[in-house]
Amino acid sequence: MSVPASSTAGLFTETPFIRKKRRTERLAQCLFGAMALAMVIPLLLILGYLVFKAAPLLSWDFLTTNPTNGMRKGGIWSALLGTVYLVVISLCISAPIGVLAAVYLNEYAKDNWFTRIVNLSVVNLAGVPSIVHALFGLGAFVLFARLDRSILAASLTLAIMTMPVIIASTKEALASVPVSFREACWNVGATRWQTIKAIVLPNSISGILTGVILQVSRTAGETAPIMFTGAVFYRNIPEGNVFAYGIKDQCMALSMHLYTVTTQVTNAPEALPYAIAVTLLGTVLLVNATAIVFRVWLRNRKKW
Amino acid sequence: MTTDTLTPSSAAAGVDYGITTRDLNLWYAKFQALKGITVNIQKGIITSLIGPSGCGKTTLLRCFNRVNERYGYVTTKGEIKLLGKNIYDEDVSLIELRKSVGMVFQRPNPLPLSVYENVVFGLRIHDDKGLKKSDRDDAVEKALTEVGLWNDLKDRLDEKAITLQLEQQQKLCIARLLPLKPEIILMDEPCSALDVSGTRAIEELMFALKGRYTIVIVTHNMAQARRSSDECIFMLMGELVEHSRTTDLFITPKNRKTAEYIEGRYG
Numbered sequence: 001m002s003v004p005a006s007s008t009a010g011l012f013t014e015t016p017f018i019r020k021k022r023r024t025e026r027l028a029q030c031l032f033g034a035m036a037l038a039m040v041i042p043l044l045l046i047l048g049y050l051v052f053k054a055a056p057l058l059s060w061d062f063l064t065t066n067p068t069n070g071m072r073k074g075g076i077w078s079a080l081l082g083t084v085y086l087v088v089i090s091l092c093i094s095a096p097i098g099v100l101a102a103v104y105l106n107e108y109a110k111d112n113w114f115t116r117i118v119n120l121s122v123v124n125l126a127g128v129p130s131i132v133h134a135l136f137g138l139g140a141f142v143l144f145a146r147l148d149r150s151i152l153a154a155s156l157t158l159a160i161m162t163m164p165v166i167i168a169s170t171k172e173a174l175a176s177v178p179v180s181f182r183e184a185c186w187n188v189g190a191t192r193w194q195t196i197k198a199i200v201l202p203n204s205i206s207g208i209l210t211g212v213i214l215q216v217s218r219t220a221g222e223t224a225p226i227m228f229t230g231a232v233f234y235r236n237i238p239e240g241n242v243f244a245y246g247i248k249d250q251c252m253a254l255s256m257h258l259y260t261v262t263t264q265v266t267n268a269p270e271a272l273p274y275a276i277a278v279t280l281l282g283t284v285l286l287v288n289a290t291a292i293v294f295r296v297w298l299r300n301r302k303k304w
Numbered sequence: 305m306t307t308d309t310l311t312p313s314s315a316a317a318g319v320d321y322g323i324t325t326r327d328l329n330l331w332y333a334k335f336q337a338l339k340g341i342t343v344n345i346q347k348g349i350i351t352s353l354i355g356p357s358g359c360g361k362t363t364l365l366r367c368f369n370r371v372n373e374r375y376g377y378v379t380t381k382g383e384i385k386l387l388g389k390n391i392y393d394e395d396v397s398l399i400e401l402r403k404s405v406g407m408v409f410q411r412p413n414p415l416p417l418s419v420y421e422n423v424v425f426g427l428r429i430h431d432d433k434g435l436k437k438s439d440r441d442d443a444v445e446k447a448l449t450e451v452g453l454w455n456d457l458k459d460r461l462d463e464k465a466i467t468l469q470l471e472q473q474q475k476l477c478i479a480r481l482l483p484l485k486p487e488i489i490l491m492d493e494p495c496s497a498l499d500v501s502g503t504r505a506i507e508e509l510m511f512a513l514k515g516r517y518t519i520v521i522v523t524h525n526m527a528q529a530r531r532s533s534d535e536c537i538f539m540l541m542g543e544l545v546e547h548s549r550t551t552d553l554f555i556t557p558k559n560r561k562t563a564e565y566i567e568g569r570y571g
């Protein structure tokens with residue numbers, strides 16, 4: 001039986017209602033896309049602007065020589081190295097403690113008042129402004145523990161600041177490992193530690209690392225917590241020696257140096273603050289990029 | 305109700321029991337999920353556990369290896385004996401208990417490891433004297449042969465277990481238990497994620513394993529309970545309603561509620 005042409009004419013064709021829906025759909029897509037783009041543009045603008053302004057000063061020598069002439073000449077070596085020290089030492093303190101604490105909270109802790117208090121402290125500690133950490137560090141490490149103003153005291157202060165965030169991100173990474181894996185382990189009689197070692201950690205390590213490495217930029221960028229606890233305006237150290245600082249020394253730091261040259265130093269070359277900022281950003285981006293590559297590599301090895 | 309009415313007539317004196325419980329009650333916080341369960345499950349046979357959703361089948365199953373205790377808010381009262389040994393005795397080690405009582409889940413849950421490592425996982429974690437590689441290889445071959453996977457997988461032992469078909473994954477999950485020489489295998493709806501042929505394969509496997517292991521299987525599938533089990537337990541709202549030989553339970557249920565359930569009047 002042949003169907004008359006007229007009866008199929010209106011079949012599957014667009015009604016005004018559908019047309020309207022499609023318009024809304026396109027509008028929504030454009031809007032969301034524009035917002036996503038809006039995230040990228042400032043980043044590119046900032047980066048481009050900074051690099052452009054910093055160009056006259058950027059060179060290898062800038063990185064490897066100490067500031068001179070009241071910080072108007074020379075490079076930023078002592079500040080760069082100071083920042084590296086602060087970041088590395090503070091993460092060496094906060095990462096192990098934070099990760100282990102998170103493993104306890106996520107894998108061992110029963111839901112009781114103690115756990116709740118710990119969790120509550122973590123959340124609250126994560127929300128404390130960095131200037132408060134600074135004052136705590138000053139009181140606890142510099143004065144009470146008699147570390148004086150030193151790299152160690154500053155690193156400890158930074159560690160206290162980053163630890164709760166590391167705990168939170170690690171807990172999240174651990175929680176993303178399916179419970180069924182843990183059940184499978186328990187049901188063949190694995191202890192919790194065996195389960196964690198064999199299954200939970202290998203499958204959450206990339207998430208844990210991401211959380212830790214995100215704290216690098218935070219540590220490198222903060223000025224307040226180190227200002228009272230170990231960072232100084234100016235310090236001369238041997239150039240080209242990466243072990244130039246001792247743990248009890250005071251140090252310069254990029255974030256603080258940037259603050260100093262913009263607010264305290266008159267007649268500094270215009271490019272100087274920009275060059276410092278580019279170095280700071282560059283260091284952080286370098287670390288993040290390494291982390292991403294490492295994570296992709298780890299992720300490719302895991303499949304479930 | 306006395307114990308006798310709940311126990312199949314065939315299970316007269318002198319029968320070996322794999323699992324026995326006396327007046328078992330379990331609470332999730334305030335909610336009572338098991339109410340006075342008294343049951344004798346015979347050794348070496350397949351017992352199926354049926355009942356509507358939420359009646360406590362999974363809960364009962366998880367009592368037998370004390371996995372429920374992993375949740376802090378669970379309270380258990382009553383007695384559970386496996387092979388005559390009270391599993392709440394002081395000297396019972398949860399690790400040894402769970403080693404002897406294997407569990408298979410609704411969704412196949414192979415570990416994110418290779419096929420080989422999945423099978424030897426249990427051996428590795430209980431290995432205190434450094435098992436030789438050849439011993440492990442033997443264990444893998446034996447276990448995979450037993451579940452009928454050896455021929456398919458012997459060249460793919462290094463592949464991720466997660467890449468297998470669901471049916472193979474589920475068999476692998478059973479194979480994973482075998483190197484530990486369990487006494488009892490608990491299966492919680494082991495076929496509900498599988499298609500017809502997968503279901504048949506698992507059922508055949510259960511038949512092959514029967515005798516050496518005491519098998520308890522939870523199922524929503526009446527036909528499966530009928531086909532594959534020797535005895536059948538019907539539960540309702542946390543209570544044990546009827547326990548008898550499967551043929552008796554399906555043909556001449558003693559309890560009206562059982563009859564209504566197997567006729568599909570509620571489910």
Ligand SMILES: Nc1ncnc2c1ncn2[C@@H]1O[C@H](COP(=O)(O)OP(=O)(O)OP(=O)(O)O)[C@@H](O)[C@H]1O
Nearest residue numbers: 332335337355356357358359360361362363364375
């Ligand atoms: N972890 C838990 N916490 C609180 N209540 C629970 C928990 N697990 C199960 N329950 C409750 O206990 C009762 C019995 O649950 P159970 O999982 O044993 O039922 P089931 O017979 O296995 O059901 P299904 O056929 O859907 O798997 C249900 O009412 C359920 O809501």
Ligand SMILES: [Mg+2]
Nearest residue numbers: 361362363492
């Ligand atoms: Mg269930």
